[in-house]
Amino acid sequence: xxxxxxxxxxxxxxxxxxxxxxxxxxxxxxxxxxxxxxxxxxxxxxxxxxxxxxxxxxxxxxxxxxxxxxxxxxxxxxxxxxxxxxxxxxxxxxxxxxxxxxxxxxxxxxxxxxxxxxxxxxxxxxxxxxxxxxxxxxxxxxxxxxxxxxxxxxxxxx
Numbered sequence: 001x002x003x004x005x006x007x008x009x010x011x012x013x014x015x016x017x018x019x020x021x022x023x024x025x026x027x028x029x030x031x032x033x034x035x036x037x038x039x040x041x042x043x044x045x046x047x048x049x050x051x052x053x054x055x056x057x058x059x060x061x062x063x064x065x066x067x068x069x070x071x072x073x074x075x076x077x078x079x080x081x082x083x084x085x086x087x088x089x090x091x092x093x094x095x096x097x098x099x100x101x102x103x104x105x106x107x108x109x110x111x112x113x114x115x116x117x118x119x120x121x122x123x124x125x126x127x128x129x130x131x132x133x134x135x136x137x138x139x140x141x142x143x144x145x146x147x148x149x150x151x152x153x154x155x156x157x158x
Contacts (some may be wrong), residue, residue, distance in 0.1 A: 039125055040081040047079045047092050047130075050118040054111050056102035058138035060094060078135075088125040092116075097136045108132045 051060050061078030073101055078095035098107050112130040119127050 003151045006117070006143050032071065040083075042123065043081045043090055043092065043097050043119055043125075044077060046119050046122055047081075047094060047115045048077050051094055051096060051111055054107065054114060056070045056099050056107035057111060058097040058099045058136075060096050084128060090119065090125050091129045091131070092127060093133070095129045095133045097138045098134050100137045100139050104134055106140075108134065 007122055015088065019076040048060055063065055080093040082093070083089070084091065094115070096108075096111065098104055115130050116127040119125060
């Protein structure tokens, strides 16, 4: 992935008649059997679970506090999904914290690549863009404090 991929043109929000209640997207199967629906929460969960597995990602969503180190939760997750037209295209926006000492560019391009690959593999939708906003840097001290405050909580894999 080059430095400029995922930037520039954003993904447009589809017309109201394409989106159904609950943020679902309908895509004809081409088999004449109807459509397959994936709720936006499916894409959010895939992106969130993938993000917390990336080395150097300290958390997603809120910029401080214990929430960064708990298992991925959809609500206020720092993951936004945009849909495009009547095609099976999605755009992803992530807000993340990165551990101090990691190269931000390398962490974010790996995050973009893996989120794109995960969504396309699991859903067969095309990912048009993965935009990443680094909202803070964290130290390993933040991770240790979170583990002490919530014993047994999962922390991102390193």
